[in-house]
Amino acid sequence: MSDLETVMRDVARAVQGDARRRQLLPEIQARLEALDEQSRQSQHSYGGWRLSLLGAAACAAGIAFLMLRPHAISYAVDGAGAGRSGAVGERLVAPDAAPLALHFSDGSQVTMPPHAQAHVDALDAQGATVALEEGTVEVSVVHRAHTRWEIRAGRYHVRVTGTKFAAGWDARTQSLTVTMHEGSVEVTGPGLKAPARVVTGQRLRTTGATAEKQAADEPEVVVEDANTVTARQEMGTPAAAPEAPAPAEEPVAELAPTVAAPERTVPARAINEHRNGPSRAKHVVPTPFKLAMADAEWRGLEAHGKFKQALESALRDADWNESCQRLGSEDVLKLGDLARIERRPDLAETAYRAANRRFPQADRAVYLLGKLAFDQRKDYPAAARLFQSYVKRFPRGQLAQQAVGLWLESSEKAGDNAGARDAAAAYLEIFPKGPKASQARALVRD
Amino acid sequence: MNGGVVAYNDDAELVAALHRGDRAARTVLVQRYEPLVERLVAGALGIDSEISDVIQDVFVGVFEGIRSLKDASALRSWIATLAVFTARGRIRRRRRWRWIRFLAPEEVPEVPVSGPQGETHEAVRATYRVLDTLPDDERMAFSLRFISEMQLTEVAAACRVSLATVKRRLARAEKRFVDAAKEHPALRERLAHGGRWSAPENDGADDVDVEVEGES
Numbered sequence: 001m002s003d004l005e006t007v008m009r010d011v012a013r014a015v016q017g018d019a020r021r022r023q024l025l026p027e028i029q030a031r032l033e034a035l036d037e038q039s040r041q042s043q044h045s046y047g048g049w050r051l052s053l054l055g056a057a058a059c060a061a062g063i064a065f066l067m068l069r070p071h072a073i074s075y076a077v078d079g080a081g082a083g084r085s086g087a088v089g090e091r092l093v094a095p096d097a098a099p100l101a102l103h104f105s106d107g108s109q110v111t112m113p114p115h116a117q118a119h120v121d122a123l124d125a126q127g128a129t130v131a132l133e134e135g136t137v138e139v140s141v142v143h144r145a146h147t148r149w150e151i152r153a154g155r156y157h158v159r160v161t162g163t164k165f166a167a168g169w170d171a172r173t174q175s176l177t178v179t180m181h182e183g184s185v186e187v188t189g190p191g192l193k194a195p196a197r198v199v200t201g202q203r204l205r206t207t208g209a210t211a212e213k214q215a216a217d218e219p220e221v222v223v224e225d226a227n228t229v230t231a232r233q234e235m236g237t238p239a240a241a242p243e244a245p246a247p248a249e250e251p252v253a254e255l256a257p258t259v260a261a262p263e264r265t266v267p268a269r270a271i272n273e274h275r276n277g278p279s280r281a282k283h284v285v286p287t288p289f290k291l292a293m294a295d296a297e298w299r300g301l302e303a304h305g306k307f308k309q310a311l312e313s314a315l316r317d318a319d320w321n322e323s324c325q326r327l328g329s330e331d332v333l334k335l336g337d338l339a340r341i342e343r344r345p346d347l348a349e350t351a352y353r354a355a356n357r358r359f360p361q362a363d364r365a366v367y368l369l370g371k372l373a374f375d376q377r378k379d380y381p382a383a384a385r386l387f388q389s390y391v392k393r394f395p396r397g398q399l400a401q402q403a404v405g406l407w408l409e410s411s412e413k414a415g416d417n418a419g420a421r422d423a424a425a426a427y428l429e430i431f432p433k434g435p436k437a438s439q440a441r442a443l444v445r446d
Numbered sequence: 447m448n449g450g451v452v453a454y455n456d457d458a459e460l461v462a463a464l465h466r467g468d469r470a471a472r473t474v475l476v477q478r479y480e481p482l483v484e485r486l487v488a489g490a491l492g493i494d495s496e497i498s499d500v501i502q503d504v505f506v507g508v509f510e511g512i513r514s515l516k517d518a519s520a521l522r523s524w525i526a527t528l529a530v531f532t533a534r535g536r537i538r539r540r541r542r543w544r545w546i547r548f549l550a551p552e553e554v555p556e557v558p559v560s561g562p563q564g565e566t567h568e569a570v571r572a573t574y575r576v577l578d579t580l581p582d583d584e585r586m587a588f589s590l591r592f593i594s595e596m597q598l599t600e601v602a603a604a605c606r607v608s609l610a611t612v613k614r615r616l617a618r619a620e621k622r623f624v625d626a627a628k629e630h631p632a633l634r635e636r637l638a639h640g641g642r643w644s645a646p647e648n649d650g651a652d653d654v655d656v657e658v659e660g661e662s
Contacts, residue, residue: 007636008592010566011573012489015593019488024498025480031502032476032509036469076473084470103473 005435021303026140029076030107072123075104086120093117094135104128107142108149113296121152127160136168136177136296143183156189156206165198166300168293178204179297181306203297294318295327302334311338311347320347324354329362336368345376363397366390370403374410384410384419391426405436408443421446461518464509476505482522483529486604489594490533490586492574504532526604534586541582568632576626576633584619587612 077086079100086092086102094100094112102110102120106127112118116135120128126148127141141149141160149160153169156176163183169176178187180202186195187204198204294317301310314323314335324332336351349372355365370386373379387407394400404427411419424440431437454460454474463471480501487500507528515524573593577585583605590601591612602612627633 005592007569007573007633011570012593012595014566014570015488015492016485018493019484019497022498024484024501025477027498028480028501028505029473029476031498032472032505035502035506036472078473078477084473 023140023303026101026103026109027107029078029103030105030142033074033076033103033105072125073105073128074123075102075120075128077101078103088120088123091117091119102130106147109138109140111138111140113137124148132167132169134169134171136166136293138164138166138296138300140164141183154189156187159186159188159195164300166293166296168296174206176204176206177293179293179300181300291318291326295323295331298338299331299334302338307338307341311342311344314338315347321350321354324351325358329355329359332358333362333364333368336365340368340372340376343376345372348372348376363390363394363399366393367397367399367403370406370410374406380410380414381416384414384416384423388419388423388426391430395430401431401434404430405434408436408440456518457521458518461512461515461521464512472509475508479508479522479525480505483525486526486529486590486594486596487533489589490530490537492577493570496536500532500536501529503536504529507532523600523603526600527606530586530590530604534582537582537585569636572627572630572632576623576630579626580619580622584615584622587615588619588623591616 075086077084077092077100079095079098092100092102092112094114094116096114099114100112100116102112104110108127110118110130113135116137117133118135118137119131119133121131122129126146127150129150129152130137130139132151132153137151139151139160141147141163143163147160151158151160151167153167153176154171154174158165158167158178160183163185164181165183165185166179166181167177168179176187176189178185178198180198184197184199186197188195189206191206196204294313297317298310298314301307301313314320320335323335327335332351332355336348336355339345339347339351349369352365352369352372355362356369359365366386367390370383370390373383373386377383384407387403387410390397390403391400391407394403397403404423408420408423408427411417411423421443424443427434427436427440428444434440454463454471460471460475460478464475483501483504484497487497487504488494491497491500504525508525511528515521577589580588586605587601590596590604591598596604598609598612598616601616602609605612607615
């Protein structure tokens with residue numbers, strides 16, 4: 001597979017992949033909405049030409065007012081192949097099987113995964129307030145002058161300028177998680193005396209803040225970083241001794257890195273830090289909620305092309321083998337791809353083998369196992385076996401032409417002449433006019 | 447709640463709604479056809495910061511011209527045609543203003559790609575550098591066929607020319623491309639590895655007359 005046609009396939013994948021990663025659809029929709037808005041305003045203004053001079057003057061004044069007055073942004077609700085305009089206060093619930101996307105006319109977007117619940121609390125010229133009722137939403141806010149965006153979750157407020165992050169809210173436990181992909185936000189709410197600034201690569205978590213507890217007590221905040229350095233801040237009522245672990249039911253906010261950071265910083269103005277001994281690390285079995293949050297994080301990073309960080313996130317927040325057994329086929333294959341791209345063939349192989357075992361129709365898993373053997377392990381006999389397996393199982397698969405070509409090439413590189421002839425015969429049978437047809441014919445003749 | 451979205455089962459319903467001025471239908475149309483437009487425009491322009499501008503222009507053209515579309519079944523090919531002509535217009539305008547603002551291939555931004563990143567990245571840069579040397583019509587035919595991966599008949603429809611004309615353009619474009627590719631190490635190396643520019647697979651159009659025809 002080294003001819004120009006293959007190059008063009010690589011080029012196509014790179015170009016289309018770049019466009020997909022940039023997620024142009026929301027931007028396009030927001031631009032078109034804005035144009036539509038301008039167009040409607042222009043139509044209103046042109047109507048004034050038919051008026052009398054006095055009327056025209058009044059109209060001009062009206063136009064000037066319209067032009068100068070800041071207009072509230074609007075939003076459209078998109079899901080399952082259809083869309084419509086959304087309204088302030090309307091309860092939004094993502095359906096069972098698909099995400100729901102809110103496209104705002106300023107170019108910002110909030111994506112709600114299945115079952116997530118939210119409503120738009122307010123819209124104005126500078127931005128929107130979105131109230132998160134349940135679930136983890138992906139937020140992408142386009143920065144403009146005077147941008148004023150806010151995500152509200154219970155008594156927490158996440159103030160945004162221009163940034164990308166995931167915000168998760170568990171209404172039952174009143175727990176908030178904010179995972180930053182880009183930019184920064186400020187979080188206020190129970191357990192935070194001053195706004196806590198969360199920047200790229202950090203994650204803020206609050207846990208255990210039950211409504212009853214909040215009503216009864218002033219909360220205590222515990223902040224932990226990845227190195228399990230703990231900072232505490234007592235607010236109001238006397239706090240527990242620094243050594244004492246925070247009671248599970250009390251609010252806990254922790255900042256943990258989502259990417260490798262040179263130095264952990266916890267905002268001093270938000271929290272008075274106290275070092276709390278060498279380590280308070282304890283093994284915690286992730287809850288389904290935490291796993292979902294962790295999955296949302298690596299998926300978000302992967303979607304933005306941050307493969308290294310996505311892999312680090314996936315490895316940090318969950319057990320790799322467990323993830324490969326738990327997640328759906330697309331996610332398992334994505335994990336494999338992340339590991340393959342980052343040259344971790346051991347991890348990639350685990351993922352692809354799990355996908356192959358759990359989802360027998362996932363032809364990509366077999367093909368990519370072959371690619372791993374061919375490209376990274378240079379194990380050509382194994383690659384030949386895997387590509388041959390692909391061709392036998394999926395003779396009409398989307399990757400059949402590449403697989404049979406690579407079977408041929410792997411066999412040749414392995415010095416397996418009989419295998420190469422078998423591959424050539426298979427090639428001619430399936431793709432008699434394929435790019436390697438002449439090479440295959442020569443092999444069969446020999 | 448299912449998201450409360452409006453569904454249009456097919457293009458006929460969608461076009462009828464657009465003719466009525468239904469604003470929700472616009473959102474649905476963009477959602478439904480943006481991937482197609484993106485594929486065609488990205489294939490023509492490559493990794494380019496202006497892709498979203500061009501896609502926007504395409505949909506503006508769609509909304510302005512939708513009332514002239516009488517046959518809803520032609521919606522997809524009509525949008526593809528608008529995408530092709532808009533992208534070609536952008537390429538032509540760049541060519542005219544190249545001395546002022548053309549994004550040189552060397553300035554193609556870094557892009558994360560799967561697989562052998564460096565090799566692929568070099569191939570992308572070299573490919574669009576070579577495509578910049580091709581006549582516009584040949585470049586469009588080439589990118590639609592080999593990068594956007596359209597069938598020959600789809601390329602012909604999108605370019606509003608006959609199948610024979612597309613084949614002729616492709617043959618010329620392929621020859622020019624292969625000749626020019628030899629000047630670029632990223633492409634030359636892969637040429638030298640024994641592959642050849644293979645003929646497009648038979649997609650049911652090979653039995654069509656390849657005589658030169660006038661363009662429609």
